[in-house]
Amino acid sequence: MVIEETGPTEWTFRAEVGVGPWPGPWPEDPRYDPELLEHGDRRNVVDAYRYWRREAIVADLDRRRHPFHVAIENFQHDHNIGTVVRTANAFAAAAVHIVGRRRWNRRGAMVTDRYQHLHHHPDVASFAAFAEAEGLPVVAVDNTHGARPVQDVALPRECVLLFGQEGSGLSEQAQRVASRVVSIAQFGSTRSINAGVAAGIVMHAWISRHANPADAW
Structure with a gap:
């Protein structure tokens, strides 16, 4: 949760969606998207698909x-x-x-x-x-x-x-x-x-x- 001051007596509560940049060494799995690893993944996807390329997610969904x-x-x-x-x-x-x-x-x-x-x-x-x-x-x-x-x-x-x-x-x-x-x-x-x-x-x-x-x- 991020709290931002918008005025002398006004505050805005903004929930952060998703996850930030990947901490530590990057995984070598080709399903991961380098851009998402670097900047974070704010998409509306389940945790199991965090940082995955869209094509990789679709391929895994096709299996399920x-x-x-x-x-x-x-x-x-x-x-x-x-x-x-x-x-x-x-x-x-x-x-x-x-x-x-x-x-x-x-x-x-x-x-x-x-x-x-x-x-x-x-x-x-x-x-x-x-x-x-x-x-x-x-x-x-x-x-x-x-x-x-x-x-x-x-x-x-x-x-x-x-x-x-x-x-x-x-x-x-x-x-x-x-x-x-x-x-x-x-x-x-x-x-x-x-x-x-x-x-x-x-x-x-x-x-x-x-x-x-x-x-x-």
């Missing part, structure tokens, strides 16, 4: 990624997409697929998109063709008629979790390509739930069923 994918329709330039990407990174999803508009607001991703495989599909048809070619069942997430509560569904180990936009939800075309549709139980007055929050809930449902807690950091 889970076999589920995440997809989200992007037809309203939804700012929640960044949050979905960030959560997918936290749960080590195999990849994130943007369906529809190519551009999306990356601010919510908090730079995690640098470490996450991202793919773009111009429309639902091309996304469905990808999923079929890879043998990945599509699990749509939407509080629509006929959807089954996610806690009652055995999510496939290898699959694509497909999310829509907050409010409007998934398009009819997206729902048609899904092998099943799951919903999240809600108890308040609102019909919808934040897309980023919904993605986190369903991803964790997958993690709870298929991931090994011993592999977590």
Whole structure:
């Protein structure tokens, strides 16, 4: 914690993020970045990846990624997409697929998109063709008629979790390509739930069923 005096009676408390320059002799491991070793590593990464090159982190994540994918329709330039990407990174999803508009607001991703495989599909048809070619069942997430509560569904180990936009939800075309549709139980007055929050809930449902807690950091 760094305390800075900003005036006669005002103080600013600023938490230092990350670590400073490497103390002592530098490691010879090629995964380490000389610039980070010299100046410090202030990135939002787990301690195990401190001072590592970005490419080395991605390579190590590829060794640890889970076999589920995440997809989200992007037809309203939804700012929640960044949050979905960030959560997918936290749960080590195999990849994130943007369906529809190519551009999306990356601010919510908090730079995690640098470490996450991202793919773009111009429309639902091309996304469905990808999923079929890879043998990945599509699990749509939407509080629509006929959807089954996610806690009652055995999510496939290898699959694509497909999310829509907050409010409007998934398009009819997206729902048609899904092998099943799951919903999240809600108890308040609102019909919808934040897309980023919904993605986190369903991803964790997958993690709870298929991931090994011993592999977590």
